Amino acid sequence: xxxxxxxxxxxxxxxxxxxxxxxxxxxxxxxxxxxxxxxxxxxxxxxxxxxxxxxxxxxxxxxxxxxxxxxxxxxxxxxxxxxxxxxxxxxxxxxxxxxxxxxxxxxx
Numbered sequence: 295x296x297x298x299x300x301x302x303x304x305x306x307x308x309x310x311x312x313x314x315x316x317x318x319x320x321x322x323x324x325x326x327x328x329x330x331x332x333x334x335x336x337x338x339x340x341x342x343x344x345x346x347x348x349x350x351x352x353x354x355x356x357x358x359x360x361x362x363x364x365x366x367x368x369x370x371x372x373x374x375x376x377x378x379x380x381x382x383x384x385x386x387x388x389x390x391x392x393x394x395x396x397x398x399x400x401x402x
Contacts, residue, residue: 297333299325299364299372302396309377310362316355321362321377324351328372344385348393361385363393365400373400 301307310321328336343349344363351362351374362377375396378389 295370297328297370297372299328299374301374302399306374306377306396310374313353313360313377313379314355314357316357317353317360317379320353320355321351321360324353325372333366333370333372344390346394347397348390350385361389363389365397367400373397375400 301310310318313321324336324340327340333341339352341349341351347365349364349366351364353360353362357379359380360378361380362374364372364374366372376389376393
């Protein structure tokens with residue numbers, strides 16, 4: 295069974311579309327790579343564990359860095375719950391809390 299990469303909602307789709315074009319392209323490339331070789335074969339610096347069941351896709355571009363926060367669910371599904379341009383060294387607590395709230399909406 296292969297991995298799939300999905301977004302939680304149209305709101306998350308809009309967050310991804312709001313990223314600069316090169317970071318959108320980096321997201322698409324990483325999502326395609328996860329689907330092609332499997333999440334277990336992708337490690338740092340591309341993905342990193344944040345807390346609990348929350349992980350981040352690490353995206354870089356000419357205009358800076360962005361993150362796509364995701365959880366994995368049954369059936370080898372990666373579900374992106376929040377995407378944003380990162381402006382500080384550390385991932386903002388508010389972004390993590392928003393992603394965790396949205397992750398609770400997911401039904402396996």
